[in-house]
């Protein structure tokens with residue numbers, strides 16, 4: 001089984017597979033997609049076994065324990081308190097609740113799971129089928145959502161205030177918020193980007209990127225059709241704004257007499273230095289957000305297929321705890337080269353995305369590309385760059 | 387006279403919400419409520435920890451209470467707040483959110 005998977009990879013370089021996905025017949029497309037997913041599953045095994053020896057000896061057992069595609073969700077109700085997770089109100093397979101927040105958390109985490117599994121071959125947050133826990137109705141008047149290191153937590157917005165004073169609706173209302181929170185879990189299990197300064201802004205940006213991709217995937221929208229708004233529907237009618245952030249045009253999501261203007265920069269020249277918000281992680285994320293948007297638009301089609309794959313593989317294989325914007329630029333360009341070939345249109349699009357926000361490769365480096373490095377990579381082996 | 391300064395930063399939006407209350411200027415029942423919440427939180431015995439980084443998208447809170455006898459500052463986050471402080475935090479947060487449109 002394992003050898004067979006490997007031989008498919010060896011015959012067909014990854015960038016060819018993606019070419020087939022784009023231009024091949026229906027059968028070719030299915031086979032190529034399955035191969036791409038398989039290479040992801042081999043990497044998933046690496047996390048389980050963590051050594052080549054055990055990978056070769058017990059691949060079947062590892063696959064069985066991972067139970068790929070078996071999504072497990074649970075939604076809890078904090079009943080306006082702070083205790084987590086709260087009372088279990090909907091388990092995997094249970095019929096819908098009468099409470100919209102419960103159903104939104106359930107369905108939204110399901111759609112997020114589907115994007116990660118169907119497109120990137122990732123089995124849940126940890127790549128190993130971790131149960132997706134969400135708590136709704138956290139506290140009273142809690143106008144926020146967060147990831148506590150183990151689960152997603154959602155407040156009801158400004159429900160405790162008179163209607164005219166309300167700024168926020170409940171936070172489960174926006175599918176990309178759910179994808180954003182769950183992605184914090186993925187990042188924690190992968191690059192584990194430190195949540196402050198540039199590494200924190202990259203952490204935030206990855207959550208926005210995949211949060212937006214979850215929404216685009218669910219709606220079946222191409223890069224040019226998507227709105228690239230984060231937190232659409234969160235604001236009440238009292239606010240002059242379309243959402244919390246815009247990846248397409250950072251700094252334009254809202255402009256309101258009460259909230260002020262969206263402070264996100266779209267270029268390194270406007271990087272915001274602040275001690276608030278862990279060094280402005282939700283502000284400076286506008287810079288890498290926009291780099292992704294430009295890349296995706298340049299490539300056209302469904303953003304999750306190419307731009308999303310490049311970012312995903314960079315997150316899982318390359319980024320590290322204290323990575324900077326500059327390093328993210330170098331590493332996404334490198335990943336694009338490995339997936340689609342050096343100087344491919346895809347790699348050029350990534351460079352263009354970062355250049356647009358004022359970040360370029362410090363020095364042009366050539367990296368090995370094609371079959372061998374990707375297989376070695378899939379098996380968790382390191383290759384000397386050069 | 388006693389002053390309470392409340393500040394909330396971070397969160398999904400990454401914005402700052404703040405509020406300053408002079409207890410003398412509040413209707414006496416409201417001032418009494420706040421005084422009671424401060425007492426129940428044992429506010430002046432809570433440690434003045436340096437600010438810590440929040441969980442992803444969690445809030446960071448700073449509460450400063452100042453009177454003739456001195457000034458006490460408590461910083462906390464959603465995931466690290468002691469239970470006895472939560473009612474005060476809730477009250478201050480509601481007041482801060484409510485005054486945004488006034």
Ligand SMILES: [Zn+2]
Nearest residue numbers: 272273274279
């Ligand atoms: Zn700085």
Ligand SMILES: [Zn+2]
Nearest residue numbers: 204207442443
């Ligand atoms: Zn976040």
